[in-house]
Amino acid sequence: MVNVGVIGCGYWGPNLIRNFQQNSDSKVVKISDLREGRLEFIKGLYPEVITTQDANEIINDPNIQAVVIATPVNTHKDLAIQAMRNGKHVFVEKPLTESIVAAEELVSEAKKLNKIVAVGHIFQFAPAVSALKREIEAGTLGKVYHYSSQRINLGPPKTTVDVLWDLAPHDLSIVLYLFGESPSKVIAHGSSNWWEGYVDNAHILMDFPSGKTAHIHLSWLSSKKTRRTMLFGEYGNFEYDETLPDESKVVYYDKGIDNRINAKDNEKVNLQYGVGEVRPVEVVKGEPLALEVNAFIQAIMSGVPPINDGNIGMEVVKILEAATKSMKGI
Ligand SMILES: NC(=O)c1ccc[n+]([C@@H]2O[C@H](COP(=O)([O-])OP(=O)(O)OC[C@H]3O[C@@H](n4cnc5c(N)ncnc54)[C@H](O)[C@@H]3O)[C@@H](O)[C@H]2O)c1
Structure with missing residues (x-):
C-alpha cells in the first residue's frame, strides 16, 4: 500500500484524491491547501483524512511515500524537489514547471535521488x-x-x-x-x-x-x-x-x-x-485519470518509470x- 499526500485541492486536486482513494494499492492520508474552505470541503468528503494548511506536514511525514502536487505551476518545482529530498516519489500536475531551467533542475534531482516523477499528462x-x-x-x-x-x-x-x-x-x-x-x-x-x-x-x-x-x-x-x-x-x-x-x-x-x-x-x-x-x-x-494514477503507483512499486515521466514533462515545457x-x- 502506497501512502499518498496531496498538496493542492482547488479545482483539479479533488479528482486526483478520488482516484488515489479508489486505487486498491494507494491510500490518501494527508491533504494540504492554503485555503481553509477547500480543506473543509475535502474533510466533508473524506472525514478520515488529515488536513493541513502547511504543505511541509506532508513533505516531512515519514509515513508518506508519494506526494501529489496539484498547485499552480509556479510552485511545482520547489514543492517537488523538497518532497523528493525527503524521500518521496512525486506526481506533478501539468505543465511540469514554468520554465525549462526549472524542469531540468527537477528531472536531474529525481535522477540523482532515484525517485519516480510522473507528470499529469492525462491524455x-x-x-x-x-x-x-x-x-x-x-x-x-x-x-x-x-x-x-x-x-x-x-x-x-x-x-x-x-x-x-x-x-x-x-x-x-x-x-x-x-x-x-x-x-x-x-x-x-x-x-x-x-x-x-x-x-x-x-x-x-x-x-x-x-x-x-x-x-x-x-x-x-x-x-x-x-x-x-x-x-x-x-x-x-x-x-x-x-x-x-x-x-x-x-x-x-x-x-x-x-x-x-x-x-x-x-x-x-x-x-x-x-x-x-x-x-x-x-x-x-x-477512466483516463484512474489509469494515470494506477501507472504512477505501479511505477513506484516496480521502479520502472511511467510513460508520462519527467523527461516527456520536460519536453512539453521546452x-x-x-x-x-x-x-x-x-
Ligand atoms: N490534468 C488536467 O486535466 C488538469 C485540469 C485542471 C488543472 N490541472 C493542473 O492542476 C494544477 C492546479 O490547477 P487547478 O485548476 O486545480 O488550480 P486551483 O487554483 O483551482 O487550485 C490550486 C490550489 O492549490 C493551493 N495551493 C497553492 N499553493 C499551495 C501550497 N504551497 N500549499 C498548499 N496548497 C497550495 C491553492 O490554495 C489552490 O486551492 C495546475 O498545474 C493545472 O495545470 C490539470
Missing part, C-alpha cells in the same frame, strides 16, 4: 489515444504525415497562465507520445482578446526530424467545446473526437484512392476521388517555452 492514458498509438504501430496509416488538433472552449473564470500553458500540454503530450520524437522547429502565433494580458487564442506549428508536421489550435474564445484531432498518413486519416461516446470517438477513413499504384499503371485506370473504407476504431472503456518566445517574436 497519454486516454483509451482513444492508446488506440491511435496501437493503430500507428500496426502500420494502418503507413507513413505518418501530419497531426492537427483543435482544443477550444470558453476560458476559465480566473487564471495565472495563458491559453498555451493551460491547454497545449494536453496536445503536446499526445503528439510527442504518438510520434515518439521531439520537434526540430516550433513556431507560434497568439493574440489577446477577452483575457487582458493573457494570450487567449493561439496556434503552434511544429516540424519533426522525420519530416512529420503538427498544427495545434488552442482557444478560450469558443462557446462550443471542441476536442478534435486528425492524423494524416500515407493510406488514410484518423479522426479523434474526445467529446463523442467511446464507440465513435476514433474513426479511420481509408483514402479511397490506391496511391500505391505505380505511375505507369495510373495511366491505364480512370483514377477518381472516392470514399474508401470508414471504420470505427475500438476504444477500450476506462516546446511551451519555444512557442512563447516565437509568439513574442524573440
Whole structure:
C-alpha cells in the first residue's frame, strides 16, 4: 500500500484524491491547501483524512511515500524537489514547471535521488489515444504525415497562465507520445482578446526530424467545446473526437484512392476521388485519470518509470517555452 499526500485541492486536486482513494494499492492520508474552505470541503468528503494548511506536514511525514502536487505551476518545482529530498516519489500536475531551467533542475534531482516523477499528462492514458498509438504501430496509416488538433472552449473564470500553458500540454503530450520524437522547429502565433494580458487564442506549428508536421489550435474564445484531432498518413486519416461516446470517438477513413499504384499503371485506370473504407476504431472503456494514477503507483512499486515521466514533462515545457518566445517574436 502506497501512502499518498496531496498538496493542492482547488479545482483539479479533488479528482486526483478520488482516484488515489479508489486505487486498491494507494491510500490518501494527508491533504494540504492554503485555503481553509477547500480543506473543509475535502474533510466533508473524506472525514478520515488529515488536513493541513502547511504543505511541509506532508513533505516531512515519514509515513508518506508519494506526494501529489496539484498547485499552480509556479510552485511545482520547489514543492517537488523538497518532497523528493525527503524521500518521496512525486506526481506533478501539468505543465511540469514554468520554465525549462526549472524542469531540468527537477528531472536531474529525481535522477540523482532515484525517485519516480510522473507528470499529469492525462491524455497519454486516454483509451482513444492508446488506440491511435496501437493503430500507428500496426502500420494502418503507413507513413505518418501530419497531426492537427483543435482544443477550444470558453476560458476559465480566473487564471495565472495563458491559453498555451493551460491547454497545449494536453496536445503536446499526445503528439510527442504518438510520434515518439521531439520537434526540430516550433513556431507560434497568439493574440489577446477577452483575457487582458493573457494570450487567449493561439496556434503552434511544429516540424519533426522525420519530416512529420503538427498544427495545434488552442482557444478560450469558443462557446462550443471542441476536442478534435486528425492524423494524416500515407493510406488514410484518423479522426479523434474526445467529446463523442467511446464507440465513435476514433474513426479511420481509408483514402479511397490506391496511391500505391505505380505511375505507369495510373495511366491505364480512370483514377477518381472516392470514399474508401470508414471504420470505427475500438476504444477500450476506462477512466483516463484512474489509469494515470494506477501507472504512477505501479511505477513506484516496480521502479520502472511511467510513460508520462519527467523527461516527456520536460519536453512539453521546452516546446511551451519555444512557442512563447516565437509568439513574442524573440
Ligand atoms: N490534468 C488536467 O486535466 C488538469 C485540469 C485542471 C488543472 N490541472 C493542473 O492542476 C494544477 C492546479 O490547477 P487547478 O485548476 O486545480 O488550480 P486551483 O487554483 O483551482 O487550485 C490550486 C490550489 O492549490 C493551493 N495551493 C497553492 N499553493 C499551495 C501550497 N504551497 N500549499 C498548499 N496548497 C497550495 C491553492 O490554495 C489552490 O486551492 C495546475 O498545474 C493545472 O495545470 C490539470
